[in-house]
Amino acid sequence: MQIKHLLLMIISLGTSLSLRGQHQEIHSAPHLWKGKKSVAEDSTSLLFAFKHGKVHGNLRYFFMATENQDHLTDAHANAMGGGLFYETAAFKGFQMGVGGYFIYNMGSSDMTHVDKYTQTVSRYETSLFDLADLANKHDLDRLEELYLKYNFTKSSHVSVGKQLINTPFINLQDGRMRPTEVGGIYGELFPGKKNKLEGGYLYEISPRGTVDWYGIGESIGIYPNGTNVNGTKGNYKGNIESKGVYLMGYTHQLPRGNSLKLWNVFVENVFNTSMVQWDIKQQHWVAGIQYTQQQAVNEGGNEDPTKTYFAPSQKSRVISAKIGYENTQWKTSFNYTRITAEGRYLMPREWGRDPFYTFMPRERNEGFGDVNAYVGKVNYSFSEVPLKASLSYGYFQLPDVKNYALNKYGLPSYTQLNIDLSYEFVDFLEGLELQALYVHKANQGETYQNEKYIINKVNMSNYNLILNFHF
Template sequence: MKRALLVLITLQTGAFANAQHQEINGQPPLWKGKQQQTADTASLLHAFKTGQIHGHFRYFFMATDNKTGLTDFYANAVGGGIKFESAPYKGFQFGVSGFFIFNIGSSALSKPDPKTNQFSRYEQGLFDVEDRYNKTDIDRLEELYLKYNRKQSHITLGRQLINTPFINLQDSRMRPTEAGGIYAEINDIKNTKIEAGYLFEVSPRGTVRWYTAAESIGLYSQGVNPDGTRSEYKGNLKSKGIGIIGITYNAGDCLSLKAYDVFTENIFNSLLVQAHYSYPLKDKSKLVAGLQFIRQDAINNGGNADQRKTYFPKGGKSQTFGAKMGWENDRWQTSLNYNRITAHGRYLMPREWGREPFFTYLSRERNEGLGDVDAYVFKLGYTIPKLRLKTQTGIGYFNLPEATRFALNKYGMPSYTQLNIDIHHEFEGWLKGLEAHFLYVYKGRSGDSFGNDKYVINKVDVSSWNFIFNYHF
């Protein structure tokens, strides 16, 4: 495995790319074709004939190098997709997209590690997490929506991409998480952005189907209940859907305030409040700072009256506090970040719905499912505009409760340190449209594994190698 990995690295030298995830305060960049908006005409046929077609091909190599004595994994995935969006007609637009994926060579992802009985954690997410034997029939109807535009605002009905602190693309596999429902974005109030919606279905990354909001919870690892018994909430939750409301207010050029609330009927509620401040300096640089607070509370029985089969324990709650400070200019971005999850309970957010919004987030690991956490992360980014090259390094220490303290450690994760190296390059000339990405992650164990490698494999003392190529047209 290691020899094959070295050969592949040698063959794939060149420029690669930075972060494997979509920033949750940005617009989805998955379809990067021509973005021209054609004016209304008297003909609906004209709106369809002058619509835009976007194409996307993607290649992804991923490898997990576990400690000696445990199984290593690797996978090669290739895929492509097409999106059509009509031109506006009396403010309305129609959109549809689909994507296919093939497994063109991987380790035996259907076989667990013989020592721990654990499967591949990361590589399977490139394909179909519900069918480890599926290598070819991996396709999905993704977007299918009707959008109404008015001035700078719009409302979308159907299957779509949304990017919020709690439900987002988490685009670090072959395809992102998508949501179905109605979602509005209002941008016509001065200095204010309002988002609101009701979602009734989700298609998580690494899946080929669409699920109701309740059915989508538990498709990934379920972990354990607070008493240490195996969680059984997959397929046992009831909910009418997800309500979202978010407000972002820019109080002048320096201060931005944000509040989001996600209400998952019959299961739980999550509230985020965040402030971001930037102070300009004379040399075209600026100081930046941020504060964040999240509060979660169970609703009713947390999804099921039987607490062995519920997602959020009855009466459960969690709280997190975050802070960041940094300095930035046109080339450099630096920040020192801290996050605290209190011991009131485990921070719970379905991993199928998106990545967490913490300032301390680093790709390839999460603090979801944990309580009583102190996380410290330093991030350093450097951009070379002439070379169309962006790099980012992240170094973090995550002090967690012991892996066997189940009430505050859902997935049996020891304390760890993490190093991320991200590189992103966009080509020009005859290769315009091609992007190359490289991500290396190392996680070292800092906490006790109690002699049980189940708390080690795919979690700590592990390296993750990722090479990605995207071509947009």
């Protein structure tokens, strides 16, 4: 059944109101549809559960433009879409959820256009539509959620099927039109008031910027493959074998708002990643430290070194830290991340964004080793109006672009400035949210007079305007 037909069927089941913004922090619950919780009690009638379910909808407009230096190709995109989500009330602890989304490409630049100086296409705008088929303008719909959930208690549950999760390494990612979705078995348990245990097994993923569902190995490589450690072109797309992802996370709440997090992600036949994170809060002062390590499993996905994802000769270690000051209106922090020179930090970009404290939207440090990153962040919430403003600035010291063993994507060292404003309307326009994001990246490294190291990477500006209406 086509997604549009499915959505028409869902809308007849009921309506409700909610609102959601563009960007979501990794450790927060992935409630992409506000008001998604259902409060109906069990009944002896299955029909009662369906008639007392909740429907939530979203209309979204996204304008994005990238301005490159000199004669290098610029790009712009106008995307508009909408979707519906339905979840039944509980019936003997069980609930069912289903949701889908469609997108229209409205007056955008040609996503298949190749820059004549660098032989590259648009980097950012393409992910608003379908990265697997850049010419696709019409078949942009996706069945996003289709799951069966069992609630052990009011908060503990396990879900089977297509669903949203938000973890340090597999997450919704920062905003485009739609997030990364996963298929599998995933649960959250709360043994005691201070403990949270979550995890499961994933067998399929629908990456952000795509409309299809892929097996785990198949999903690795839809985004650009970069280079192998010896400098040859990456060639792991369609060549990775994996039966699935096993992930487990534990969070323990310590006194006075402190917390300890432990995570492990095992990608069968490809790699394993472990992380420990300690967040500290003392009155208005906050701090955190995070340690991550990785190593290949077997041959990293393929016994042919020219087709593997994680070279067995490499491993990675990452230390990230922050210190800051927070009150009801201000949130400030200084953040630092060090990726050692033992190898590249690798995590499929199709699956999520970096969990490091130094993360800034529109760039990441995945694919790099021997990195020093320094980022300052300031967030302010206005008291008189529902307006939030964020300013962040970072310096990212990366290996030379020709050091292929530690620089997968040929990105030079750079500085980055982000300015982010968001406004939630009230009264007559309640349900509408406006967000504007400006990003500028400036080159700080050697590019060897080769513009492929510049286009869509440095000496560029990226403009974003997003309108969301949730109902």
